[in-house]
Amino acid sequence: MENNQPIGLFDSGIGGTSIWKAIHKLLPHEDTLYLADSKNAPYGIKSKAEIIALSRKNTEFLLDHQCKIIVVACNTATTNAIQELRARYSVPFIGIEPAIKPAALHSQTHKIGILATQGTLNSALFHQSMQQYQNVVFVEQIGHGLVELIENGQIDSPTMESLLHQYLRPMIAANIDYLVLGCSHYPYLIPQIQKILPPHITIIDSGEAVARQTQRVLEQTVGLRNPITPSSQRFFTNTDPQVLEAILDHKYLVIPTDF
Structure with a gap:
């Protein structure tokens, strides 16, 4: 049919x-x-x-x-x-949903960064997904302000760059080897994120x-x-x-x- x-x-x-x-x-x-x-x-x-x-x-x-x-x-x-x-x-x-599974299955450091909204990180469904991977440390970060900047056409703005540095530096320090983007807006930030992350960190979106x-x-x-x-x-x-x-x-x- x-x-x-x-x-x-x-x-x-x-x-x-x-x-x-x-x-x-x-x-x-x-x-x-x-x-x-x-x-x-x-x-x-x-x-x-x-x-x-x-x-x-x-x-x-x-x-x-x-x-x-x-x-x-x-x-x-x-x-x-x-x-x-x-x-x-x-x-x-x-x-x-945030693509936790492929990151968790392939991570060598067993430390994964999750950049997402407050609503996603606080949800029961997200926490249920995380419970499946007890051997993985999830470094969570709420992307305060990122969606608003994207919606206002400020993807390449100095403010965006400053926020991304602020959010990603602790993840790098925690030795993550995967960064999961937990918001459908965030793939538009991949070029800026790649400039900040070391090349061995893999970015995953859904x-x-x-x-x-x-x-x-x-x-x-x-x-x-x-x-x-x-x-x-x-x-x-x-x-x-x-x-x-x-x-x-x-x-x-x-x-x-x-x-």
């Missing part, structure tokens, strides 16, 4: 486009619809109840646009709300793994795959579309919405 309804994605802003890019690269014939809830960014400082309410609202926006599967392209929303979303709605949901899981669910669920035809990519934001357009290299039109 064929299904040309779109894959829906939502995030607390523009960061989830790092996940969208991985999905679009792997599944170029699938239509996608991306919702940036930048008006309410960052989610990481909000309560669990607020995150669940926003995630429901985002989900219903995507369902109103006939999305056949929803990717929660936000670590904080996944770790705090995805169980509730799966219980409430009938479409498949794909979540995004984009490719989420794309592969999306592909698996589409293939395993009858009637969800799209035929090999030209696809359409749509983007919505509830703030000024210029930053989202810039992160997409001005290749796509971003539609403002009152959502």
Whole structure:
């Protein structure tokens, strides 16, 4: 069976486009619809109840646009709300969590850095994941201010550079050999992070793994795959579309919405 309804994605802003890019690269014939809830960014400082309410609202926006599967392209929303979303709605949901497993399995120093939002690091789901690797020391750091700078188009600003030095220096001193990026915004900081970290430290984000899981669910669920035809990519934001357009290299039109 064929299904040309779109894959829906939502995030607390523009960061989830790092996940969208991985999905679009792997599944170029699938239509996608991306919702940036930048008006309410960052989610990481909000309560669990607020995150669940926003995630429901985002989900219903995507369902109103006939999305056949929803990717929660936000670590904080996944770790705090995805169980509730799966219980409430009938479409498949794909979540995004910090990629602890590959780091833990391959670390030689058994010390791994986690750069994430407060909402992710404090979540029960994140702590459950960590419990599986008792022989690993996790050096956790909340990325205070990083999402706000990215949302304001200040990825290469002196303030960003200063914050990254502040957050990464203790991890380097702790002898980590893997850095896990626990927020979908953070892959856009990889060039700056690489300038700070020693070359032996490997950076891991979740984009490719989420794309592969999306592909698996589409293939395993009858009637969800799209035929090999030209696809359409749509983007919505509830703030000024210029930053989202810039992160997409001005290749796509971003539609403002009152959502």
